[in-house]
Amino acid sequence: MGNNKNGKSKILLIFDEFIDAGIGVAKAMLIMFFIDTIIITAGLLLLNLRWWALPIAIGISLIDILPLLGSGIVFIPWIIFSVYNENSQFALGLGIIFILLIVLRMVLQPLITGKKIGLSPLISVxxxxxxxxxxxxxxxxxxxxxxxxxxxxxxxxHSKENN
Structure with a gap:
């Protein structure tokens, strides 16, 4: 196994890059957390939740970090409960916030993650x-x-300097 000019083996270089990529993903998740928090807070303020908007937004954004759970675990029951209680305008507002979050996450997450880990936007998506x-x-x-x-x-x- 060849060494580069710093004496590191190729496997160690790949491991270092894996660690750097993991840090990049964590930074991207933090950026998405703040974007989600801002969007949810703004939406909930428009729905007149006032001082509850920020704590609820932070809680939902923390849940949204977990890919298998996501914000739907909060928004879907909340929307259903609002419809059940005949508060259709509030349910519609929650639905708009939820759809906006989904669309923005699907567009921005790969782009931000790709930028943080060194991938082109097309490859990242x-x-x-x-x-x-x-x-x-x-x-x-x-x-x-x-x-x-x-x-x-x-x-x-495949780099010439490492062969």
């Missing part, structure tokens, strides 16, 4: 879609992470 197809909700994060590590491994094993 393709990796996220493939990740969702193969791994479900967690694939939104796992797909770009796997792509970043795979591209790094390819670069390391």
């Amino acid at each position: 393709a990796a996220a879609v493939a990740g969702i197809m193969f791994f479900g909700g967690i694939g939104l994060i796992a797909g770009p992470l796997i792509a970043a590590v795979g591209m790094t491994a390819y670069r390391i094993y």
